[in-house]
Amino acid sequence: MFKVLVSDPISDLGIQQLVDAQDVIVEKKTGLSEDELVAIIGDYDALLVRSQTRVTARIMEAASKLKVVGRAGVGVDNIDLNAATTQGIIVINAPDGNTITTCEHTFAMMMAVARHIPQAYLKTVGGEWDRKTFLGVELRNKVLGVLGMGRIGSEVAKRAKAFGMQILGYDPFLTEERADKLGIKLATVDEIVRNADFMTVHTPLTPETRHMIGRAQFEVMKPGMRIVNCARGGIIDEMALVEAVNSGIVAGAAFDVFESEPPAADHPFLSNPKIIVTPHLGASTVEAQENVAIDVSEQVLHILRDEPFMNAVNMPPIPANLQSKLQPYFELGEKLGSFIAQATDGAVQEIVVGYSGELAELDTQPITRYIVKGVLSHHLGAEQVNVVNSMHLAKVRDLNIVTNKSHAAKDFTNLVTVSLRTKQEERSVSGTLLTGYGPRIVSIDKFSVDVTPEGNLILIAHNDKPGIIGNVGTLLGSNDVNIATMQVGRQLVGGSAIMVLRVDKSAPKDVLQKITSLPDLNNAKEITL
Ligand SMILES: NC(=O)c1ccc[n+]([C@@H]2O[C@H](COP(=O)([O-])OP(=O)(O)OC[C@H]3O[C@@H](n4cnc5c(N)ncnc54)[C@H](O)[C@@H]3O)[C@@H](O)[C@H]2O)c1
Numbered sequence: 199m200f201k202v203l204v205s206d207p208i209s210d211l212g213i214q215q216l217v218d219a220q221d222v223i224v225e226k227k228t229g230l231s232e233d234e235l236v237a238i239i240g241d242y243d244a245l246l247v248r249s250q251t252r253v254t255a256r257i258m259e260a261a262s263k264l265k266v267v268g269r270a271g272v273g274v275d276n277i278d279l280n281a282a283t284t285q286g287i288i289v290i291n292a293p294d295g296n297t298i299t300t301c302e303h304t305f306a307m308m309m310a311v312a313r314h315i316p317q318a319y320l321k322t323v324g325g326e327w328d329r330k331t332f333l334g335v336e337l338r339n340k341v342l343g344v345l346g347m348g349r350i351g352s353e354v355a356k357r358a359k360a361f362g363m364q365i366l367g368y369d370p371f372l373t374e375e376r377a378d379k380l381g382i383k384l385a386t387v388d389e390i391v392r393n394a395d396f397m398t399v400h401t402p403l404t405p406e407t408r409h410m411i412g413r414a415q416f417e418v419m420k421p422g423m424r425i426v427n428c429a430r431g432g433i434i435d436e437m438a439l440v441e442a443v444n445s446g447i448v449a450g451a452a453f454d455v456f457e458s459e460p461p462a463a464d465h466p467f468l469s470n471p472k473i474i475v476t477p478h479l480g481a482s483t484v485e486a487q488e489n490v491a492i493d494v495s496e497q498v499l500h501i502l503r504d505e506p507f508m509n510a511v512n513m514p515p516i517p518a519n520l521q522s523k524l525q526p527y528f529e530l531g532e533k534l535g536s537f538i539a540q541a542t543d544g545a546v547q548e549i550v551v552g553y554s555g556e557l558a559e560l561d562t563q564p565i566t567r568y569i570v571k572g573v574l575s576h577h578l579g580a581e582q583v584n585v586v587n588s589m590h591l592a593k594v595r596d597l598n599i600v601t602n603k604s605h606a607a608k609d610f611t612n613l614v615t616v617s618l619r620t621k622q623e624e625r626s627v628s629g630t631l632l633t634g635y636g637p638r639i640v641s642i643d644k645f646s647v648d649v650t651p652e653g654n655l656i657l658i659a660h661n662d663k664p665g666i667i668g669n670v671g672t673l674l675g676s677n678d679v680n681i682a683t684m685q686v687g688r689q690l691v692g693g694s695a696i697m698v699l700r701v702d703k704s705a706p707k708d709v710l711q712k713i714t715s716l717p718d719l720n721n722a723k724e725i726t727l
């Protein structure tokens with residue numbers, strides 16, 4: 199049974215598929231402190247959060263079983279991604295489910311600031327009938343600057359066009375072609391602040407975007423600008439904004455997000471009549487909350503069940519069309535990595551991965567992650583290593599990973615070769631997928647073999663002399679170790695050779711030692727796959 203902890207208010211309907219799953223127990227515990235989470239997180243396989251729960255390094259370190267943190271929403275700035283990667287915990291988000299909702303909130307804020315709706319409401323319910331103070335402006339024919347033309351920014355731009363606005367957009371990934379398609383003009387941040395009547399930000403908060411609108415930008419800003427932030431607190435320098443509002447450069451501002459949430463009671467936004475605020479409600483609609491919870495629950499289930507999944511934030515994404523081509527090689531890759539790690543002595547220096555045949559045309563990095571996982575699991579323990587942290591663990595150990603690609607795959611459509619260079623030796627293993635038969639090891643070092651990579655194997659290096667196979671069989675038999683299958687590979691008669699035996703149970707260490715001391719036997723290793 200997998201245990202899932204839901205630590206923020208997340209749509210019940212959205213997580214229904216988790217609740218209904220036969221192999222999952224869902225527990226809801228919201229409002230927990232870091233200490234409380236640290237105390238209980240060790241029991242859970244998955245954690246579902248929104249933006250309230252701060253998933254810190256301390257929590258990750260205590261999360262001995264945790265496979266995944268699912269963020270029912272977009273921003274993952276409340277989750278320590280480096281700590282997650284180090285601990286091998288997958289972090290996923292639900293990037294699409296709240297796009298329209300947040301875009302609509304941005305419009306609600308833009309119109310509210312243009313027409314002073316919250317201020318007028320307060321006066322009216324207070325008994326005043328003030329029709330003079332709240333003279334607004336139209337959106338039509340105004341210039342809207344959009345900083346961050348991703349999902350939300352693009353939807354905002356589309357709707358702004360319907361209001362008759364001209365749009366200036368800035369995003370490091372926005373091409374002329376896409377800007378033309380969206381019917382907007384590419385601009386720099388400087389051009390936007392100097393020319394826009396309204397400005398809205400839709401970037402993540404990163405070191406680069408932090409205070410991207412600050413004193414320097416307010417100094418050159420078109421007077422009378424109205425500014426909306428429904429992205430992340432800190433993209434606009436709050437104190438510089440207050441100064442710009444007070445000096446009249448900024449006519450009004452609408453903020454859904456704050457540098458620190460909730461803001462302190464004396465935060466200057468809360469008492470400024472030209473600044474309107476909402477408590478991080480951008481994603482708060484029935485539809486968006488259901489969408490993000492459904493999306494994240496679905497992916498969490500896949501991860502718990504070791505099925506292919508999407509939307510990992512701390513792993514490079516695999517495009518859907520590639521996933522189906524690469525997926526069958528994940529198991530093979532991991533087994534080849536594990537095989538070669540068990541077959542090789544000495545401290546690992548370098549892993550050389552070769553892809554040949556049609557595979558060489560594809561982005562094979564996801565397979566490499568599995569190969570590295572296989573290699574490292576042998577040395578670091580299977581619980582410590584997974585496909586999220588395998589490359590990171592290799593990097594922090596200065597382990598060199600080299601990838602070679604070639605179109606020729608000898609007799610196979612595709613071939614994956616893993617070579618391990620240690621301080622003592624260099625060995626290699628190649629495998630392929632045989633249609634109808636699944637993964638196969640087809641060569642070990644320079645010897646051709648045909649071995650199914652599973653179960654208990656004994657890999658023996660020997661000299662090709664009569665009687666050796668019989669001696670090994672007798673020794674194993676007399677120690678109650680039954681041989682299921684046997685493969686022998688040699689290049690020259692009487693030269694060096696290898697033997698791969700599949701045995702029904704693990705051979706005791708002393709039996710392996712006895713095998714190694716047989717005449718003409720160079721070494722024997724047990725390999726468990
Ligand atoms: N208020 C809310 O409740 C709410 C809801 C959803 C999303 N958000 C936030 O809105 C923001 C946008 O979300 P999204 O789904 O559109 O994300 P997205 O990833 O689709 O878009 C973000 C865009 O910002 C661009 N960007 C990055 N650095 C930039 C820079 N220096 N200058 C200009 N552009 C830059 C990226 O290239 C990307 O295109 C995120 O911060 C997200 O957390 C807030």
Ligand SMILES: O=C(O)[C@H](O)COP(=O)(O)O
Pocket residue numbers: 248249250270271272273274296478479480481482
């Ligand atoms: O990044 C997001 O998805 C939004 O900021 C929404 O956050 P929330 O789930 O806490 O409302």
